[in-house]
Amino acid sequence: MIKFSELNLNPKVLKAIEEAGYETPTPIQAGAIPPALEGRDVLGIAQTGTGKTASFTLPMITALARGRARARMPRSLVLCPTRELAAQVAENFDTYSQYVKLTKALLIGGVSFKEQESLIDKGVDVLIATPGRLLDHFERGKLLLTGVQIMVVDEADRMLDMGFIPDIERIFSLTPFTRQTLFFSATMAPEIERITNTFLSAPARVEVARQATASETIEQAAVFVKPSRRDREASEKRKALRAIIDAEGEACSNAIIFCNRKVDVDIVAKSLKKYGYDAAPIHGDLDQSQRTRTLEGFRNGELRFLIASDVAARGLDVPAVSHVFNFDVPSHAEDYVHRIGRTGRAGRDGKAFTIVVPKDEKNFDAVEKLIQKEIPRVDNPAQSKTEIPASTAEDSPAEEKPRRTRSRRTEKRSTDAAPAETAQAAPDAPAAAATPAEKPREETPRREDKPRRGHQRGARGSDNTVVGMGDHMPEFIALSFDERRAG
Known part of the structure; x- marks a missing residue:
């Protein structure tokens, strides 16, 4: 040699x-x-x-x-x-x-x-x-x-x-x-x-032959996250990341977290700091002195989590990195080997976790094809945790208000439309057969030619349509009204 x-x-x-x-x-x-x-x-x-x-x-x-x-x-x-x-x-x-x-x-x-x-x-x-x-x-x-x-x-x-x-x-x-x-x-x-x-x-x-295999000292795993809603995908990925870090415990002495975009680097770093994790971002929009301090802090053990993009971390030689987290599956399969190669160096053991959402599955398949190995799947630790209350969960303030508004509107429709079903059930019933609770309403003078929105004219007219609800009324409205009457 x-x-x-x-x-x-x-x-x-x-x-x-x-x-x-x-x-x-x-x-x-x-x-x-x-x-x-x-x-x-x-x-x-x-x-x-x-x-x-x-x-x-x-x-x-x-x-x-x-x-x-x-x-x-x-x-x-x-x-x-x-x-x-x-x-x-x-x-x-x-x-x-x-x-x-x-x-x-x-x-x-x-x-x-x-x-x-x-x-x-x-x-x-x-x-x-x-x-x-x-x-x-x-x-x-x-x-x-x-x-x-x-x-x-x-x-x-x-x-x-x-x-x-x-x-x-x-x-x-x-x-x-x-x-x-x-x-x-x-x-x-x-x-x-x-x-x-x-x-x-x-x-x-x-x-030199392209490096298509990772070191045998690196334990690889993939966590598949299926978001409950499309607009919650990012927050549920961050929740999964925190759960994986917590599950690793003290074994995760330090880690590099890779994102595909600079904007996600900032968001993930802020989210981790919000939940008490020692984290800092590194990307091209930061002042050079700040980037230098961040790298030195990570190399010296003063910083636990370094959040970076592929470009910012390209060529960096940081020894003794215990974990690598791929918050995003890399767009280029070769970058996967480069990323996880930041851990398990010089014969040390290391772990690499990749968070995969449905839209990333194609890129993830390309990674497995490149390394010619199936990456073990592990359960998402966040699914077994107690859900964070809406008042403290990420992104919840923006979501709660529209849900309350929709609930009030639905309830109003149910209440207004219920009497109409009774009228439709017995359109030819005489007025004398009405219940005592209905008599005061009949005696009260009203504009009969302009019924309220959501009510039928019933016996008072030949028009049986429900205003604002199409040609028929959903069955659930009648059921809810009958149940309330029966009680």
Whole structure:
């Protein structure tokens, strides 16, 4: 088996790798590092968690060890889809370059422009950035990309999902044609393949088999939730999530809860906090300082539940996660393996629960088809719990008022329409045969030509229709009236 010492890396880089505790490269590293050191373009296709970051940082540091950066003209560029992934790449760069004198700058949103501009002005060897913030600096005239020797695009498939492909194409056009390009993606969508054909020159293609199975140390389960009403689906899913967490008890020391949309990330986080759970969201609309604090709190054990979307959690390496909860079934089956892979790492045991509602069953079937395994079904713990009173249940205030209004209207119809059934039962009965209770009503002067709504004219006229109720009267009204009379 090949070792890092056999890959012709800089001795100072090898020393840093050894101190980090690594000896054997992963398949993507063993395949990508040699051609990258030769100066060739590289197209790497591998899932997150396979070691792609080291695949480009190690040859970059070796190649940049000689030379010096000039002001506003970085020597290399690394593009990442999210702030968190960019920050993680920067951490890896610091780890592997500790014995090599190289400078870096991190250009991400949520951080002051002035601080970033001061770093660029001094000259940096490695520029790690998100596409939007990079173009912001370029348009301000604070950055030149004509000195880029090595360009890296990481998680290109996520760039496509987030709509960054036009920005990527523009950035490519701003860099020299002679640059070396290292391009990494988990999948090869047609749009991504078009970019690689356009901007890469005879790349060395390194493909690692797609990860379609989860670690054997992860216990998987699916909880099927059938909502009582369509408008209660979200609240009943949240109730099921809380019930599963409670059922796990102390075994659930910390967990990542995945949602498909940012708006659901916020809603789930607020709901959990409302019920006393230590939870916080992480997504792109939050301030960068808040996102950093949230991640640090989760890594340090100060935060128990991290609610995130796939994009925000992409590439995050958080050790010792006991549970993963899929509040939503992922739209792409491959994301399921990525999500649950956040737990059960380094030989640890982990648990992964997925909440499935009827509309998600098609995506859930795709997940089972990908992993070629049936995920065990477990009962919904929320169904055995005592129902929350309407006054305290989520979403109940908005539902109670219309129900009371409908009840009063139904009761009024029943009361008004009941006398009409008596008249219909005996239309030819003489007035003298009326009960004593009916006599006072007959003696009271009334407008006989304009009967009240819901009453029949009975013996007083030939019209037997019930006003406002069609051509006949439902039987239940007569039954309820007869029962009340009998009592």
